[in-house]
Amino acid sequence: MRSPGRGPRRRASFSRPRRSMRGPAFSRTCLHTASCLLKEAPRRLKGRTPSGQRWLVRQLNDPFARASRAHAYRCRSAFKLLEVDDRFHVLKPGLRVLDCGAAPGAWSQVAVQRVNSAGTNPELPRGTVVGVDLLNVAPLDGAHFLCCHDITDSATLSRLQQLLPDARADVILSDMAPNASGFKEMDHEKLITMCLTLIDMAEEVLLPGGSLLCKYWDGFLAHTLRERLSAVFGNVRTLKPKASRKESAELYFLARMYRKQIK
Ligand SMILES: C[S@@+](CC[C@H](N)C(=O)[O-])C[C@H]1O[C@@H](n2cnc3c(N)ncnc32)[C@H](O)[C@@H]1O
Incomplete structure (x- = not known):
């Protein structure tokens, strides 16, 4: 009134x-x-x-x-990936993408559009999007989801490799976040450990020249993660997309030009 x-x-x-x-x-x-x-x-x-x-x-x-x-994205985080990809062109038609911590599926929606994994444009190469999460993810045209799986569990990787053509990926995305305990340092450490798991996983699936985009919460171990990334990627940068709330400790590392050969 x-x-x-x-x-x-x-x-x-x-x-x-x-x-x-x-x-x-x-x-x-x-x-x-x-x-x-x-x-x-x-x-x-x-x-x-x-x-x-x-x-x-x-x-x-x-x-x-x-x-x-x-825009019918499953959540607002879609805009974080859209911004990163608009700036750095990580996702291209035909690429194979592994989306870690995919639920509810907004990043996968963006990835499907950008790598053409639903074959929406028949003139462009058709990519692949495979997502994994502890939670259920509603089906999405152009993506395969491995639901109720923990990325830190060694058995998960072989299940993911079965879903990727030639068991390989060009891009690993991770917007994973553990349930926050409220203890900032503990949560930070837990998420960094999850990101380090991704670096180990890259050794098994990521093609030379590939990219890894991962979320972390800022804190005392951020430099360790950056160093570990810099040891195996040619270029690492820190990003804070506009859609990431200012008050959040959330940041992203975009690591490009993977230098290692798959084991
Ligand atoms: C912020 S949400 C991801 C949002 C997603 N990028 C999107 O755009 O829809 C973080 C997700 O990470 C998942 N997650 C946390 N720990 C995980 C783990 N160990 N393995 C797989 N997924 C995990 C959570 O279940 C949660 O769904």
């Missing part, structure tokens, strides 16, 4: 996209969706816990969450 004495209702600020939101990823549709959701907000807040209400308000105010709904 409008409060008395106020001037005419101002248009909500989301009606004019900020400069960073312009471009193909942000359409009129997503602004429309946002306006509908905000109108519904008071009803949707009812019956939620305070933390649930905070989460909903953050989602409603988040341009990337709105854009992911408008």
Whole structure:
């Protein structure tokens, strides 16, 4: 309801996209969706816990969450990979991609589009996307998912290799994150250990010249991970995509030009 004495209702600020939101990823549709959701907000807040209400308000105010709904991505993290790939062109038609920690499947959706693994463009080479997660992942045209599997379990790798053509990958993606315990250093260490597992896995599947994009939480072991990556990749850089929340310790290493031969 409008409060008395106020001037005419101002248009909500989301009606004019900020400069960073312009471009193909942000359409009129997503602004429309946002306006509908905000109108519904008071009803949707009812019956939620305070933390649930905070989460909903953050989602409603988040341009990337709105854009992911408008573009039918399974979650907002799609925009992190889209940004990285727009800058560094890691995903190309015909490539084989291994997506670690794939659920709910937004990165796999991006990978399917970029490597043409659904064969959407018959004139381009058709790639492969294989995802793995501890959780179930809903089926996605153009991707194979190995669900309820732990990447740190040695048996998982051979199952993944069976799904990859010639048991090889050109790109390993990892947006994996363990369940946060609330103890920052412990969580950081756990995620770094998972990333180190990926380097071992690369020895078995990643083709020379290949790339690895992995998420980590910043902390005292980040330099160790970077050193381990630099020992086997020609180029390693640290990235913080715009869709990664500023308050999050989340960062990504993009390691390119894998130098080792597969064992
Ligand atoms: C942030 S989500 C990934 C989101 C995904 N990139 C997307 O765009 O939909 C992190 C995922 O990592 C998975 N994960 C955590 N530890 C894992 C492990 N040891 N093996 C496989 N998946 C794991 C979690 O189950 C969770 O689904």
